[in-house]
Amino acid sequence: MTVAKEIMDKGPLLDGNGNITAFGWARQPYLDANLENLRFYSLKAFQALRVKRWQYFGITMPAHFFSFTISTVGYLGSIFAYVLDFNTGEYHEETVTVPFGTGVVLPRNSTGGDCHYVKGDLHLHFSIENDNERRLDINWPCFGGSVLKASIRLQLMQGHESVANVFPYPSKRFFYTRKVNCIPAEGRIEYGWDEDTHYVNRIPKVYKIQTSDCLGTLDWGVGVWPYRSFWIWGSLSQHLPDGRTIGINLGGGIGNDPSVTDNAIILNGKVSKLGAVDYIYDNKDFKKPWQMTSSDGRLSLEFKPFFERVAKTNVLILSSEVHQMFGRYSGFVVTDAGEKIEIKDLIGWAEEHQAKW
Numbered sequence: 001m002t003v004a005k006e007i008m009d010k011g012p013l014l015d016g017n018g019n020i021t022a023f024g025w026a027r028q029p030y031l032d033a034n035l036e037n038l039r040f041y042s043l044k045a046f047q048a049l050r051v052k053r054w055q056y057f058g059i060t061m062p063a064h065f066f067s068f069t070i071s072t073v074g075y076l077g078s079i080f081a082y083v084l085d086f087n088t089g090e091y092h093e094e095t096v097t098v099p100f101g102t103g104v105v106l107p108r109n110s111t112g113g114d115c116h117y118v119k120g121d122l123h124l125h126f127s128i129e130n131d132n133e134r135r136l137d138i139n140w141p142c143f144g145g146s147v148l149k150a151s152i153r154l155q156l157m158q159g160h161e162s163v164a165n166v167f168p169y170p171s172k173r174f175f176y177t178r179k180v181n182c183i184p185a186e187g188r189i190e191y192g193w194d195e196d197t198h199y200v201n202r203i204p205k206v207y208k209i210q211t212s213d214c215l216g217t218l219d220w221g222v223g224v225w226p227y228r229s230f231w232i233w234g235s236l237s238q239h240l241p242d243g244r245t246i247g248i249n250l251g252g253g254i255g256n257d258p259s260v261t262d263n264a265i266i267l268n269g270k271v272s273k274l275g276a277v278d279y280i281y282d283n284k285d286f287k288k289p290w291q292m293t294s295s296d297g298r299l300s301l302e303f304k305p306f307f308e309r310v311a312k313t314n315v316l317i318l319s320s321e322v323h324q325m326f327g328r329y330s331g332f333v334v335t336d337a338g339e340k341i342e343i344k345d346l347i348g349w350a351e352e353h354q355a356k357w
Contacts (some may be wrong), residue, residue, distance in 0.1 A: 003275050004259040007031065013166070013176055014038065023168045023260055027161040027271050029110050033222050035099045040172040040224055047224075049074040052175075053106045055067070055115050055126055056219040057136060059152065059185055060237050060347065063087050063328065064191055064207065066150065068138055070117050072101030072125055072356050076318055079104070079117045079124060081140055082309065083191055084326060086347060089307055092144035096122070097315075110178045110220040132156040134183075134218075143191070147204050152187035156180070156214045160269035163262055167223075167255030175223030175254055181247025181266045182237045183216035196307050215245065229355045232279055233262070234292065234303070236329055236348025244268045246341065248301075248333065248348065250277055250292060258337060263294065265333045265341075272336040274298055283352060286323045290330075290350055301331035301343060303350050317356070324351035 004024035013031040015021050018039025022031065041047050054071030065084045071077065077100070082093035096102065096119065107113025107128070115126040125137040138150035162180040169175070190204035215237040234250035244267060251262030263274040274294045281290040290303040305327035313320040328345040335341065 002259050003261070003273055006273070007164075007166070012037070013174075017154070018172050020166055020168060020174045021207065023166045023174075023255075023257065025166075025260065025262075025264075025273060026164040029162070029164040029166075031166065031176065033109050033176055035108075038172075038224070049100075050224050051222070052225055053353060054220070055106065055110075057154075058217040058235075058237075059189075059209065060215060060217070060221075061214050061334070062209065066191075066207075068124055068126075068136060068150070069113050070104060070106065070126065072104045072106065073318065075100055076315060077101030077104040077117070078313070080311075081124075081138065081143070083148070084307060084309070086089075086306075086326070087343065089164055091307065091309065093309070093311070094140060094143050094148075095291070095311075097313075111220070117289045132158060132160070136187075138283070146192045147190060149190040149204070150187065152185055152189070152209060152216070154183045154185050155211075156183055157269055161266065161271040163217075163249050163264045163266070163271060163273075165260060165262055167260050168254060169224075169226055173210065173224045173226060175221060175225060177221040177223070177262075178218070179235070179249045179262060180218040180220075181215075181235065181249055182245040182269065185214045185216040186210040186211050213239065215239070217247075225355075225357065227356055229353075229357065231353050232349065232351070233234065233353070234279075234290075234350040236346050238346045240341070246333075246343070246346070248299075248343075250279075250350075252277065263299070265335055267335055267339075267341070272298075272334075273354075281350075281352075283323075286325050286352070290325075290346070292350075299331070299336035301329050301333075303348075303352075304328050304330075320355040320357060322351055322353045324349055 007026035014037035019030035073330040077098040080095040134154040136152040140148040172241030203240040230254040275296040311325040
């Protein structure tokens with residue numbers, strides 16, 4: 001299978017008739033998400049109800065994963081955070097849903113602007129100083145009987161490459177996404193209670209985030225999807241034994257052109273694009289090992305889950321079911337330069353998502 005054309009020029013995402021100007025992949029988000037040019041409904045007032053937009057951040061630490069998301073599917077906003085302890089399996093998630101995404105602010109593009117949601121003392125604020133520097137400021141009171149606070153700085157090196165894709169769908173539908181792996185992270189997260197403090201004077205437990213062993217992942221997306229949708233997403237952001245960073249981004253099921261894929265290796269901030277990837281897994285038992293192999297022979301991975309996160313939504317015409325598995329990847333990948341990299345027990349995730357939205 002051929003790989004879709006690489007987009008290398010800046011320009012608008014949509015032309016004056018609401019058609020995408022290009023489809024394929026890019027190392028940087030060159031296209032401007034000019035949603036004012038949407039033309040898929042004759043009554044423009046209804047268009048906003050069909051647009052899906054989100055920013056998802058994941059912070060991978062040696063023993064924990066923290067995630068924060070601000071999103072809207074047009075007629076419903078969803079703000080959520082979750083915490084996972086890799087060693088104990090302790091997990092907690094909180095979600096706030098708001099009709100029509102009231103109060104949800106998302107920037108035009110992934111490269112600048114602020115993203116936030118505020119409700120009383122609860123707030124999530126993702127600010128972009130420039131495309132290379134992002135700050136996450138989180139305050140979520142009453143998070144599982146505890147608190148969840150975060151102050152995180154994500155700093156990319158100049159020229160760090162990501163995987164940006166424009167997936168086509170019929171009838172002027174599309175999905176424009178950017179996945180950024182291996183973003184060096186620093187800061188602190190307060191979650192839970194320090195076990196050494198007395199109940200009456202409890203203080204939060206502090207998790208220090210340092211660039212030597214903590215990496216962030218960004219999933220940014222905007223699009224107009226078919227009502228029935230499906231995707232597979234696999235990702236990891238880790239350090240290799242020699243100190244280099246390795247990111248793997250995998251995807252399937254999106255769009256109507258099989259040449260457009262998310263599949264890529266990101267070694268020390270440089271993308272090596274892959275062809276199609278086959279996924280073998282049991283959707284009756286997601287905890288069984290997954291097999292992932294690329295058609296070009298440059299990726300062969302086994303993914304062994306150790307934790308299953310299930311997120312379900314069922315509100316009138318909207319339904320969504322995500323099985324996000326956390327586990328360990330092992331196998332090999334081959335870069336554009338021909339370097340074969342062994343992957344051994346690196347923690348990441350793989351998920352299946354089914355939706356009517």
